[in-house]
Amino acid sequence: MKITVEQGACVGSGQCVYAAPEVFDQRDSDGIVVLLDDAPDARLHEDVEDAARICPAQAIALS
Template sequence: MKIIVDQDKCVASGQCVTAAADVFDQRDEDGVVVLLTDNPSEDLSADVHQAAAVCPALAIVVED
């Protein structure tokens, strides 16, 4: 699994962090998504897919 985030699309809603805090964080200054790892373990797959699904800006792409 590979994760790609588009920080330019991010609207800083924080839904990704709520869904997968081990994979996503937010910058302190503006809340834009920060990818902690672009290739997380398979046990986080459901959380990562949920984060991509709930992102209101569609700023997260997951490649399996």
């Protein structure tokens, strides 16, 4: 799994951080998504898929 995020689309809801805190974080200044790991271990794939699905801005892409 490869993850990309579109910071320009992010609305700072933080749902990705709740779903997969090992993979996503937020900037302190404005809450925009920060990708911590663009190719996480397989054990995190389900959490990452959930994060992408629930992102209100659809700013997370998986391939």
